[in-house]
Amino acid sequence: MSESRATGERPAVDETVVRVEHLTKVFGRRAREAADRLASGASRDDVAKLGTAAVIDASFEVRRGEIFVVMGLSGSGKSTLIRMLNGLLDATSGTVEIEGERVTGVDPKRLRAVRRSQVSMVFQHFALLPHRTVLENVAYGLEIQGVERARRLELARDVVRRVGLEGWEQRLPSELSGGMQQRVGIARALCADTPVLLMDEAFSALDPLIRREMQEQLVELQAELGKTIVFITHDLNEAMFLGDRIAVMRDGRIVQIGTPEEILTDPANDYVAQFVQDVDRTRVLTAASVMEPPAAAVPVTVGPRGALRTMRDMQISGLLVTGTGRKVLGAVKDRDVLRAIQRGVADLGSLVDTSVPTVAPDTSLSDLPEIAITSGMPIAVVGEDGRLLGVIPRVLLLAALGNVSTDTSEFAVVDMPPAIDPLLVTQTLDATEVPDAR
Numbered sequence: 001m002s003e004s005r006a007t008g009e010r011p012a013v014d015e016t017v018v019r020v021e022h023l024t025k026v027f028g029r030r031a032r033e034a035a036d037r038l039a040s041g042a043s044r045d046d047v048a049k050l051g052t053a054a055v056i057d058a059s060f061e062v063r064r065g066e067i068f069v070v071m072g073l074s075g076s077g078k079s080t081l082i083r084m085l086n087g088l089l090d091a092t093s094g095t096v097e098i099e100g101e102r103v104t105g106v107d108p109k110r111l112r113a114v115r116r117s118q119v120s121m122v123f124q125h126f127a128l129l130p131h132r133t134v135l136e137n138v139a140y141g142l143e144i145q146g147v148e149r150a151r152r153l154e155l156a157r158d159v160v161r162r163v164g165l166e167g168w169e170q171r172l173p174s175e176l177s178g179g180m181q182q183r184v185g186i187a188r189a190l191c192a193d194t195p196v197l198l199m200d201e202a203f204s205a206l207d208p209l210i211r212r213e214m215q216e217q218l219v220e221l222q223a224e225l226g227k228t229i230v231f232i233t234h235d236l237n238e239a240m241f242l243g244d245r246i247a248v249m250r251d252g253r254i255v256q257i258g259t260p261e262e263i264l265t266d267p268a269n270d271y272v273a274q275f276v277q278d279v280d281r282t283r284v285l286t287a288a289s290v291m292e293p294p295a296a297a298v299p300v301t302v303g304p305r306g307a308l309r310t311m312r313d314m315q316i317s318g319l320l321v322t323g324t325g326r327k328v329l330g331a332v333k334d335r336d337v338l339r340a341i342q343r344g345v346a347d348l349g350s351l352v353d354t355s356v357p358t359v360a361p362d363t364s365l366s367d368l369p370e371i372a373i374t375s376g377m378p379i380a381v382v383g384e385d386g387r388l389l390g391v392i393p394r395v396l397l398l399a400a401l402g403n404v405s406t407d408t409s410e411f412a413v414v415d416m417p418p419a420i421d422p423l424l425v426t427q428t429l430d431a432t433e434v435p436d437a438r
């Protein structure tokens, strides 16, 4: 996984590369009339006699370096939308701009120039030239641009290596597996060196394992090359994995645009909610999205008695202990602390189990269960500086994995019930009390 993803950072996102405003496409002889009616509030069904409204009033912006996913069921208008982005289809109304240049309503010559310099497309069925070698296929875009042969083959060789096809340069597409053919498709698009890549169901024809591999590679390539990518898919898990933001389409309209997490945790309507109910949450949600405020943590300075009192009051059996700057030192268990108090130990730091699991806030939920099960302790979510940001109690984690609402504050209490009798705790605290304690 790329560094930027691994650290949860988003690419620089302040620059609009693709700007789509009120874009509508109606297929049919009376398309214009249908578009006007749609603009004044008519529904898709209302205009059905005039034509098929494939895309209705779509507006969005894609920022530099972003992977913007358009997702929706078959027939929702995704392909029509993406084909208007590079002028393969004319818009009935509305505008598309790429890098500030109009794609809609321009003459064919101008359109070709924009296409050549700004957008490349990767198709589902690879669309490779069957009688040309891998290298020649990859270099094809440059050939059209008039780049001289030696130079274009040199550039193509570099891209072939980047997509992991070194050694296959002289083969024909028919000698390659589906996954490899699609790598050629991607290499060809990358080789054209346009800032924008359009990918239409680019991985849908691939086996699941290869598909996953390609998704991961795309994210890596994107981080490395900083391309702006519009990716179309009907696969929700793919959308969630790839998308910095996702636009959900239904019946030609964009019904929600948001980050995967926003779409998942705050769906705009019942349609989106239903759509996302089967998504594999563990791949989307992160430690930060399910952690709780670190209530079950005490500074080491409270001493063993302070820690035991807190555990008794919160009815839990373990606590995280922090040092200076709220750095996590480790965890203590009620039983150990009780015994230590009985032995007269005064330093909480000496009781701390430093093997407590800590994770970064952007750790994927799918990586957490193993940690939770093997440690038996709540997981500490810590920032880069080691500072405690939150706690993931084990039951909360199970709830999140089970698609149950993660708003489960009451679960935190039952997560690690006291291992010892509260009465014994109180008696021990009373018996060892010294006037200046606490």
Ligand SMILES: Nc1ncnc2c1ncn2[C@@H]1O[C@H](COP(=O)(O)OP(=O)(O)OP(=O)(O)O)[C@@H](O)[C@H]1O
Residues within 6 Å of the ligand: 027, 028, 052, 053, 054, 072, 073, 074, 075, 076, 077, 078, 079, 080, 081, 234
């Ligand atoms: N050339 C065309 N002529 C007439 N109608 C079309 C044409 N292309 C698409 N449509 C219609 O426009 C609507 C949207 O189709 P589109 O292919 O954009 O959807 P999609 O979300 O990409 O679906 P899929 O995933 O099946 O490709 C559909 O009702 C489709 O039948």
